[in-house]
Amino acid sequence: MxxxxxxxxxxxxxxxxxxxxxxxxxxxxxxxxxxxxxxxxxxxxxxxxxxxxxxxxxxxxxxxxxxxxxxxxxxxxxxxxxxxxxxxxxxxxxxxxxxxxxxxxxxxxxxxxxxxxxDLAQVEGLGDLLEAETEAQRRQALRVLSGALGDRAESWRSNLIRAAALLEATIDFADEEVPVDVTGEVGALLDAMLCELTAEIDGVAVAERIREGFEVAIVGPPNAGKSTLLNHLAGREAAITSEHAGTTRDVIEVRMDLHGLPVTILDTAGLRDSADAVETIGIARAIDRAKAADLRIFLLDDSGETQGLAPLAEDIVVRGKADLAGGDGLAVSGKTGQGVAELVARITSVLEQRAARAVTATRARHRQAMIVAQGAIGEAQNQLSLGMEVAELAAEDLRRAIRALDSLVGRVDVEHVLDEIFARFCLGK
CATH class of the missing domain: 3.30.1360.120 (Probable tRNA modification gtpase trme; domain 1)
Structure with missing residues (x-):
């Protein structure tokens, strides 16, 4: 070598x-x-x-x-x-x-x-740690680098090996009297495994957002103060502001660190019916990006209309241009800063609650391996429900689940992802 x-x-x-x-x-x-x-x-x-x-x-x-x-x-x-x-x-x-x-x-x-x-998960954690820009990204990457995912995978693997061994013993001694019925212990092990895998799979999406960054879209009618608010949040003139409606034609992105969370704020075109072909394209893009965003801030004018894009449960609805209008409820002004601190606190609270649901697995590759393992365990349970006569088929399903979990930490079937992973590293690492 x-x-x-x-x-x-x-x-x-x-x-x-x-x-x-x-x-x-x-x-x-x-x-x-x-x-x-x-x-x-x-x-x-x-x-x-x-x-x-x-x-x-x-x-x-x-x-x-x-x-x-x-x-x-x-x-x-x-x-x-x-x-x-x-x-x-x-x-x-x-x-x-x-x-x-x-x-x-x-x-x-x-x-x-x-x-x-x-192991391979630690390698990915190291790559994420080298790229970390915020405190949440650093903590998450360090958790993976420390071997937390590998430890979980090893625990799951041990339980599956135990379950498979019990079934194999039943198969090996099929012609003899087996003194203990293993279905109860195997069933309990598989039930516990499915619960843990389901929780991990559900948390991967949040972990990915911590690594890549949450997207927060500012949406609303023209001239509601969206671009002025974006500029205030960014601390610079990131977007052109004008008294003329329809100034913003494309989505403008500003990356920020909100209390340790990576966040990209999106300024979108004002939502309205328009005869201008270019503005109509901008509005369509605004709606698409807003729907895909993790959180939406509806910045409304006095009409209170959202132009067909309905807020979801966790979305934040506020009035714009608070320096020019009165009224009840949360209102903000990007020009004077009124209400901006309260708005940032609301955004941070929502995203922190989501980030708290992040688990050990952080990548789509991890999620896919766990989904394969989850499906194989489910198949094994289905086989066992038919009786111990098909225990051999259930044992093979468990071996398939073990191979899927082994791919999490690089034991098998990972050569095709290695080149891509290591190409992202710097020369001296």
Whole structure:
């Protein structure tokens, strides 16, 4: 296997740059540049030299033994000064050593997976953690990275193996008198499994929204103050505002962090009947995006009309241009800021309640694997309802469920997703 190396920190000027080496020749490469390596997991100050004895830098050097590193292989790390010239010189010196090559994007993490240091769900959690922009995204990614989904999958797998073993025992001793009826224990195990899987499957959609971001659409008639409200929320002139109705023709998006939740606010075209062909297209797009959004803010004028788009139970209905009109109920003004804090609090409350329903699984791939397992368990229950004469068919259904759960953590049937997952990683990870 090749020994790989790469810059593990961001490119550009920095106080410190970390260069990572992993593979069978990592220690040899480290010694070639540093002269000697410190004890495992102990930092040592060393002068780095190139192959001709020229001084490259003075760096902290760390060495990790096989089985005790991020990749599970022998690893050496140089903590160099972070100038681009220093980094380039050290990388060039490593590239001239025999058996060394630059790592591909995500290759360090892929080796961690192949060496059993991480499971596939943890790899996805690490990818999400590297992309996290808000506190909710960080917490969710860290939960997956810590192995929470793998632990759940292992627990489910153990229960299914137990149920399958009981059925297999019944099959193996079909010609003898089996002293214990296993249907009660198997049925209880499968019932509990289905309840847990159903809860996880239902929570994936929310977890995906935390990772990708919730969408909140501002909808209402023209000149209700939608674009002005968006600009106030964004803290900048994201949308053009005008006294003329129909100014907004397309959906304008602004990404925000609301109390740790990733949220994209959508400013949409004013809802009304229009003879203008371009405005009509904008209105159609507004309705489509509003229907697909996670939450809608209906910003209404004095007429109170929603132009055929009815609010759902959790949608927020407010009056616009509160600085110009009185009345009861929640009203906001993007121009003066009146009522905006209360509106943000309402939005945050609704989305926090939804985020609380997020579970361990976070991706459509996880959901699909669990749906397959859920269906296989359901089939096993149907077989068992026909009697122990078809226990062999039920056992095969349980084996199918086990294979589906194994795919969650990368034991089987995941080669087709690996390239896509690791391509999203940066070079030094």
């Amino acid at each position: 090749d020994t790989i190396f790469a810059l593990a920190t961001a490119r550009g000027k920095a106080g410190v740059a970390v260069i990572r080496i992993s593979g069978p020749r990592a220690a040899e490469a480290g010694q070639a540049l540093a002269g000697s390596l410190p004890a495992s997991r102990v930092a040592g100050l060393r002068r780095l030299h190139d192959g001709e004895g020229g001084l490259l830098d003075e760096a902290l050097v760390l060495a990790f033994d096989e089985g005790a590193s991020f990749t599970g292989e022998k690893v050496v790390e140089f903590q160099c000064h972070g100038s681009p010239a220093t980094v380039a010189a050290v990388l060039a010196a490593l590239g001239r050593l025999p058996g060394m090559r630059m790592a591909e994007p995500g290759e360090f993490t892929r080796r961690a997976l192949e060496n059993g240091v991480m």
